[in-house]
Every structure is written in structure tokens, then in C-alpha cells.
Amino acid sequence: MSETKTTYYIIDRTDDFYKENYQEISFWIKFWFTLQQYSRPSNKSFRQFIEKIKMPFVRDSMYVLGKNVNIQISEKELVIEIK
Numbered sequence: 001m002s003e004t005k006t007t008y009y010i011i012d013r014t015d016d017f018y019k020e021n022y023q024e025i026s027f028w029i030k031f032w033f034t035l036q037q038y039s040r041p042s043n044k045s046f047r048q049f050i051e052k053i054k055m056p057f058v059r060d061s062m063y064v065l066g067k068n069v070n071i072q073i074s075e076k077e078l079v080i081e082i083k
Contacts (some may be wrong), residue, residue, distance in 0.1 A: 008079055013074075025050065035082070041069060049065055053078070061073045
């Protein structure tokens with residue numbers, strides 16, 4: 001029986017570097033490669049995610065970035081869950 005390993009990464013949405021760069025797809029692609037995953041979400045998926053987080057914050061929500069990637073969106077942080 002195989003176990004699924006889940007890893008969580010937290011991004012601080014109040015960080016100045018994040019605020020200056022989160023709207024750029026290159027920011028997300030570079031971030032993704034630092035995670036050293038075997039594959040990454042498509043550019044289209046990243047663009048749709050950027051559009052989602054650009055909207056004014058209303059309430060906590062969940063975003064499915066890919067088959068094995070969920071992102072919990074809260075006002076002050078993003079929690080990336082990779083299975």
C-alpha cells in the first residue's frame with residue numbers, strides 16, 4: 001500500500017517582494033522550479049491563478065492549480081499543498 005506524501009509551502013502575502021512580483025507569471029514559474037517538482041502547472045493555470053488573487057480579497061477560498069496542487073487563499077497568506 002503506497003502512502004501519498006503531502007507537502008505544504010506558505011507564502012506571506014504581506015511581504016514586499018511578493019506584492020511587487022505576484023502578478024508576473026515568471027515569478028510563479030521560478031518559484032515552482034525552486035520546489036524541485038517533477039512537473040509544473042501550465043502557464044494558463046498560472047495566469048488564471050494570478051487573476052484570482054488579483055481580485056480584492058473577500059473571504060478565504062481554495063484554488064485548484066493542478067491535479068495534485070491546491071492553494072488555500074487567505075488575506076495574509078497562501079498555503080500551497082502538493083500531494
